Structures are given as C-alpha cells and as structure tokens.
Amino acid sequence: MERTNDSILTEFVLAGLSAHPKLQTVLFVLVLWMYLMILLGNGVIISVIIYDSHLHTPMYFFLCNLSFLDICYTSSSVPLILDSFLTVRKRVSFSGCMVQMLLSFAMGTTECMLLGVMALDRYVAICYPLRYPVIMSKGAYMLMAAGSWVSGLVDSVVQTSLAMQLPFCANNVINHFVCEILAILKLACADISINVISMAGSNLIFLVIPLLVISLSYIFIVAAILKIPSTEGKRKAFSTCSAHLIVVIIFYGTIFFMYAKPKSKESVGTDNQDITGALISLFYGVMTPMLNPLIYSLRNKDVKAAVKNMLGRKNVSD
Structure with a gap:
C-alpha cells in the first residue's frame, strides 16, 4: 500500500x-460492446430529438436529458472498468478515485x-x-431538469467530502471494478x-421520495386511463407511459438492492458477496443505459418515425 511520509x-x-x-x-469484450451501444443508441436519441421539431416537447426534452445523462454516467466509470479488466490489480490515485466516485454518484x-x-x-x-x-411551460420543465442535475451534484459533493475525510490505514484494496x-x-x-447516516438520508431524499412520486403519479395515471371510454384511447394513453415505467422498474430494482440499506463497516460481507455486489453494480451501471434508448425507440412511434425521417426514409407507415 502506497503512503507518504505523513501516512x-x-x-x-x-x-x-x-x-x-x-x-x-x-467481460471486457461484453462491456466494451455494451458501452459502444450506449454511445450509439443514446447519441441517436439525442440527435433525433434535436433534429425533429415535433419532438421539442417536455417529454422528449427529459428523454434527451436522460440519454445525455446515461452517456455521462457510463463514461465516468466504464473506461476505468475496461482498464481494470486488462490490468491485474489496477492502481488508481486517491484523488482520481474520489473524482470518479463523485461523478458516478x-x-x-x-x-x-x-x-x-x-x-410528474x-x-x-x-x-x-x-x-x-x-403547467409544463418551457421555464417549468427546464427548471425541473436543472434541479435534477444540481441536486445530484450537491448530494455527491456531500457524500464524497465525508468519505475523503476518513482515514484509511491497513487496506487499500477495493473489491470492485471502480471507486x-x-x-x-x-x-x-x-x-x-x-457516513452511514448521511447515506441513509441521501437514500430517503433521492431514492425513496422520487420513487414515491413515481408510484403516486402512476396510481393517478392508471385511474385516469381507466376512465377513458375507448379501448384505443386507453392503449394510446398507456403507450406514452409504458417505456418510462419499464426503465423505472429496471433502474430502481437494481439500485435499491445496492443502496437502500447501507451497512456499517462491521457488517460487511465476504469477498464473494463483494464481487456479487460489484457485478450487480455493473448491471445497473451499464445494462440500464444500454436498454433505455432501445426501450424508448421500440415503444414510441414518434421516436421511430423521427429516426426513419432523419435517415432519409420519408415514407413511414402509420
């Protein structure tokens, strides 16, 4: 373990x-392929939304933010993951590790x-x-998106700052692919x-509360859809929400397993449990961003039509 004279x-x-x-x-080949698909798929979504004026609405503005976020999210960790696969016991500087952790978090x-x-x-x-x-004016939805980015950064700064103040004495080997x-x-x-209390507070504010908002929103959405008299109307209304709901289930299902119950240092598991957690972390960190553009493009006629138009295929069937 590398330490300076002042430990x-x-x-x-x-x-x-x-x-x-x-x-x-x-895993190197698999993760590299998935990362390229993330860049391609989310890049296409962003390009299509910018290209097609019909998609300049709040829903697609948020989707564009999500695609850009997924590119940033994976780019903050995947290069380090790939490098660690090629290097036995990959060494990362303390400051570099903290920066990568801050960005990913x-x-x-x-x-x-x-x-x-x-x-919402x-x-x-x-x-x-x-x-x-x-209600969803340009000022409102831009403020909502900006608030999401700022709150994420502030929370990460708080958690990373608390972690940086801890002393690390006997062991510097991280049983993970990333910091x-x-x-x-x-x-x-x-x-x-x-740190545990702070993480618990962070979980409450940034995991539990958004999930409650999502759950309550969909309770009211389902109730409103059931009141629509026509079957076609119900199908069309649900189709605008189904892609987002699938993404939520995949994302929250995996991330809650990792972060919903932060454990104390004394309750840590075995190395095999750590590796299992790392593989699960790899799943939500790489698989979900890769699936997002696929889910939205397959379940959204507007996006599919816009992609075809951008590629020059003007004759799109309804």
Whole structure:
C-alpha cells in the first residue's frame, strides 16, 4: 500500500475480478460492446430529438436529458472498468478515485431525480391534458431538469467530502471494478456512522421520495386511463407511459438492492458477496443505459418515425 511520509493514503487498488482472468476477458469484450451501444443508441436519441421539431416537447426534452445523462454516467466509470479488466490489480490515485466516485454518484442521483420529474410530466399530460401546456411551460420543465442535475451534484459533493475525510490505514484494496462509495467506506479504519447516516438520508431524499412520486403519479395515471371510454384511447394513453415505467422498474430494482440499506463497516460481507455486489453494480451501471434508448425507440412511434425521417426514409407507415 502506497503512503507518504505523513501516512496519507495516495492510491487505491481495484481488485475487480483479478482472481478470474478468463472471466475478465469475457467481460471486457461484453462491456466494451455494451458501452459502444450506449454511445450509439443514446447519441441517436439525442440527435433525433434535436433534429425533429415535433419532438421539442417536455417529454422528449427529459428523454434527451436522460440519454445525455446515461452517456455521462457510463463514461465516468466504464473506461476505468475496461482498464481494470486488462490490468491485474489496477492502481488508481486517491484523488482520481474520489473524482470518479463523485461523478458516478452524481450521475446516479441525478437519474433518480430525473425519472421522478419524468413521471410528474406524464401525470400532468394524462390527468390534466388541457392545462398541460400551461403547467409544463418551457421555464417549468427546464427548471425541473436543472434541479435534477444540481441536486445530484450537491448530494455527491456531500457524500464524497465525508468519505475523503476518513482515514484509511491497513487496506487499500477495493473489491470492485471502480471507486464505488460503499466499497470505499468498508476500507476506512474509523467509525463510519456519520457516513452511514448521511447515506441513509441521501437514500430517503433521492431514492425513496422520487420513487414515491413515481408510484403516486402512476396510481393517478392508471385511474385516469381507466376512465377513458375507448379501448384505443386507453392503449394510446398507456403507450406514452409504458417505456418510462419499464426503465423505472429496471433502474430502481437494481439500485435499491445496492443502496437502500447501507451497512456499517462491521457488517460487511465476504469477498464473494463483494464481487456479487460489484457485478450487480455493473448491471445497473451499464445494462440500464444500454436498454433505455432501445426501450424508448421500440415503444414510441414518434421516436421511430423521427429516426426513419432523419435517415432519409420519408415514407413511414402509420
């Protein structure tokens, strides 16, 4: 372990799957392919929304933010993940590790908030269609998006700052592919109660509350859809929400497993449990951003039509 004369930690070592070199090779190819698909898929979504003036609405503005967020989210960690697959016991400087952790945590928190405001947008669109243009004005939806980004950054700064103040004494090996905050807290040689309390508060504000907003929004949305007399009307109303709902289920289903119950340092699991958690983290960190553009493009006729138009295929069937 690298330390300076005044015993300040200067680097961490990412263990990853160094004990399973064959699996690392397979995962390197898989993650690289998924990352390229993330860049391509989300890049197409962003380009299409900017290109097609018909998609200059609050719903697609939020979707454009989500696609850009997914690119930033994966770009903050995937290059380090790929490098760790190629390097046995990848070494990362303390400052570099903290910066990567800050960016990844900020992007994850922002996505929670963004999914919440997207649910509110669908609630207003379905339950108050006549007032929708007034309620979701340009100033309102831009403020909602900006609030998501700012709150994510502020929360990440708080959590990272608390982690940076901890002393790291005997062990600097992180059983993960990246500098993940829970894995780093396990290495501290001091009481992490403040960090646990802070993480619990963060979970409440940025995980539980957005999920409650999403749940309540969809309760009202379903109730409003059931009141629509025609079957076609019900189908069309639900189709505008189904893609977002699928993304929410995938994203929250995996992230809650990782962050809903931060454990104390004394309750950490075995190395196998740490690796399992790392693989789950890899799933929501890479798989979900890759699936998002696919889900939205397959379940949204406007996006499919806009993609075809942008590619020069003007004759689009209804």
